[in-house]
Amino acid sequence: VRAAELSEPFPIVDLDTDVLSAARAIGAGRLPGLIVCDGDGRPHTILPGSQVLRFTIPAYVLDDPALARVYDDARSDRLMKDLARRTVRDVLPAPHDRDHLPVVDPDATVLEVAALMVRVHSPLVAVVDDGRVIGAITVSRLLETLLASDADES
Amino acid sequence: VRAAELSEPFPIVDLDTDVLSAARAIGAGRLPGLIVCDGDGRPHTILPGSQVLRFTIPAYVLDDPALARVYDDARSDRLMKDLARRTVRDVLPAPHDRDHLPVVDPDATVLEVAALMVRVHSPLVAVVDDGRVIGAITVSRLLETLLASDADES
Numbered sequence: 001v002r003a004a005e006l007s008e009p010f011p012i013v014d015l016d017t018d019v020l021s022a023a024r025a026i027g028a029g030r031l032p033g034l035i036v037c038d039g040d041g042r043p044h045t046i047l048p049g050s051q052v053l054r055f056t057i058p059a060y061v062l063d064d065p066a067l068a069r070v071y072d073d074a075r076s077d078r079l080m081k082d083l084a085r086r087t088v089r090d091v092l093p094a095p096h097d098r099d100h101l102p103v104v105d106p107d108a109t110v111l112e113v114a115a116l117m118v119r120v121h122s123p124l125v126a127v128v129d130d131g132r133v134i135g136a137i138t139v140s141r142l143l144e145t146l147l148a149s150d151a152d153e154s
Numbered sequence: 155v156r157a158a159e160l161s162e163p164f165p166i167v168d169l170d171t172d173v174l175s176a177a178r179a180i181g182a183g184r185l186p187g188l189i190v191c192d193g194d195g196r197p198h199t200i201l202p203g204s205q206v207l208r209f210t211i212p213a214y215v216l217d218d219p220a221l222a223r224v225y226d227d228a229r230s231d232r233l234m235k236d237l238a239r240r241t242v243r244d245v246l247p248a249p250h251d252r253d254h255l256p257v258v259d260p261d262a263t264v265l266e267v268a269a270l271m272v273r274v275h276s277p278l279v280a281v282v283d284d285g286r287v288i289g290a291i292t293v294s295r296l297l298e299t300l301l302a303s304d305a306d307e308s
Binding site: 010023024026027028029030031032049050052053054056057061065068069079080083085091107109112113115116117119121123131138139140141142144145146147148150 | 166174177178180181182183184185186202204206207209210215216219220221222233234237262263265266267268269270271272273277292293294296297298299300301302
């Protein structure tokens with residue numbers, strides 16, 4: 001089994017996509033994150049769902065978690081507006097966390113993909129063919145495949 | 155919206171569950187991880203899918219990723235047997251990483267759940283009522299809910 005066979009279609013955003021749209025894509029698809037491409041359609045990095053979530057939380061709550069309970073629904077309107085104004089570029093992790101871009105070529109083996117995920121702590125890797133993202137592979141998809149060969153033989 | 159409404163059913167394993175079964179539950183449900191309970195059914199910790207994946211990779215590949223491509227399918231049989239012999243207890247992260255058990259009570263607000271996820275870097279939190287796990291909440295489920303209120307109002 002090679003990466004091309006494991007790959008599934010995945011929503012792609014670019015650096016100028018607003019965070020509200022990105023967050024909705026993650027929520028609607030129940031995804032661990034999104035692939036971020038640059039203006040030329042080349043893979044740039046992964047935006048994990050947890051990173052988007054971080055920007056939905058007001059600074060005063062991150063400073064003092066006890067304040068979370070006093071947050072009321074009225075304030076969620078303001079949250080939407082904040083997210084709509086921000087772009088993916090604004091909320092990406094710091095550049096030094098993006099050094100290991102989780103990308104594999106279509107011929108990568110299951111084990112190569114697994115080793116990369118573990119090494120870079122990414123919930124998904126992009127499969128890239130000739131500079132274009134053709135899909136992505138998640139941890140759960142990989143486990144499913146790693147263990148499926150056993151069922152075939154028994 | 156409170157944690158009880160966000161909560162979804164989630165597979166639960168205990169410390170003596172074999173890793174092969176745990177990995178299959180993650181793959182079958184496309185889950186970010188599993189909830190681990192102790193013998194009394196009390197929540198113990200979260201086993202992330204990435205941690206299970208780590209144990210599917212032979213040590214020589216983690217030491218030298220270039221060796222991943224030479225791994226062949228014949229060896230995946232041995233991998234199955236290794237995973238079937240190991241228990242969840244054997245593959246859990248070191249205890250110091252488990253200090254912040256991601257658990258909320260059913261009355262926790264969306265923001266409390268979000269703040270906890272960001273703080274402990276967990277892909278999910280368990281919802282616990284009176285010492286019993288009633289379900290779990292994932293990052294994507296939370297984003298879906300945080301942003302749904304906007305759609306209701308527009």
